[in-house]
Amino acid sequence: QQQVKQSPQSLIVQKGGISIINCAYENTAFDYFPWYQQFPGKGPALLIAIRPDVSEKKEGRFTISFNKSAKQFSLHIMDSQPGDSATYFCAASTDSNYQLIWGAGTKLIIKP
Amino acid sequence: EPEVTQTPSHQVTQMGQEVILRCVPISNHLYFYWYRQILGQKVEFLVSFYNNEISEKSEIFDDQFSVERPDGSNFTLKIRSTKLEDSAMYFCASRGQVQAGELFFGEGSRLTVL
Numbered sequence: 001q002q003q004v005k006q007s008p009q010s011l012i013v014q015k016g017g018i019s020i021i022n023c024a025y026e027n028t029a030f031d032y033f034p035w036y037q038q039f040p041g042k043g044p045a046l047l048i049a050i051r052p053d054v055s056e057k058k059e060g061r062f063t064i065s066f067n068k069s070a071k072q073f074s075l076h077i078m079d080s081q082p083g084d085s086a087t088y089f090c091a092a093s094t095d096s097n098y099q100l101i102w103g104a105g106t107k108l109i110i111k112p
Numbered sequence: 113e114p115e116v117t118q119t120p121s122h123q124v125t126q127m128g129q130e131v132i133l134r135c136v137p138i139s140n141h142l143y144f145y146w147y148r149q150i151l152g153q154k155v156e157f158l159v160s161f162y163n164n165e166i167s168e169k170s171e172i173f174d175d176q177f178s179v180e181r182p183d184g185s186n187f188t189l190k191i192r193s194t195k196l197e198d199s200a201m202y203f204c205a206s207r208g209q210v211q212a213g214e215l216f217f218g219e220g221s222r223l224t225v226l
Contacts, residue, residue: 045217046216091155099160099168103154104153
């Protein structure tokens with residue numbers, strides 16, 4: 001009930017392509033869905049986040065798509081660049097405690 | 113830009129020893145967290161802290177763990193008697209009240225228990 005399932009585990013995309021990472025959750029009480037980007041040796045950094053009242057949120061080349069009925073959300077990175085190579089984590093929490101439940105992470109490699 | 117700072121960046125300790133990991137959250141933040149990440153695995157919630165007390169803790173956060181905000185700026189995680197399985201990257205995070213939900217993470221403290 002508390003899990004967030006993330007796929008794929010790893011992803012290789014050509015420069016300029018679209019990177020897509022998917023997450024699914026079970027707990028319908030979750031109402032905050034952030035994506036974090038982590039570079040080696042660094043802490044996770046918030047990339048973009050969405051709440052269930054919208055189905056899509058876009059910030060620059062990064063878009064979250066949210067499907068409340070399917071309990072799924074995904075991160076799309078348009079025009080992927082080598083500097084986007086990192087590990088991406090989806091997460092979910094409720095508004096009451098912001099205790100983030102994390103996905104397992106996706107290691108993204110963008111090939112030049 | 114304000115940031116969360118953590119020390120030490122890496123600590124090596126013998127099994128059974130006590131370890132204290134230190135964090136300086138962003139100055140006007142009110143909510144503080146510790147997470148850990150075992151190498152190659154997902155990030156796991158340990159504990160949240162607000163108004164000088166623990167607000168939530170996970171099953172991982174047993175009697176061997178404690179947190180403290182001793183002087184209004186530092187936020188510490190103490191492991192009383194370290195075990196091999198405590199080897200992990202420990203991340204401190206903080207959150208202000210205005211930017212609800214956005215956690216700012218430190219760069220982590222790598223703990224290696226031998």
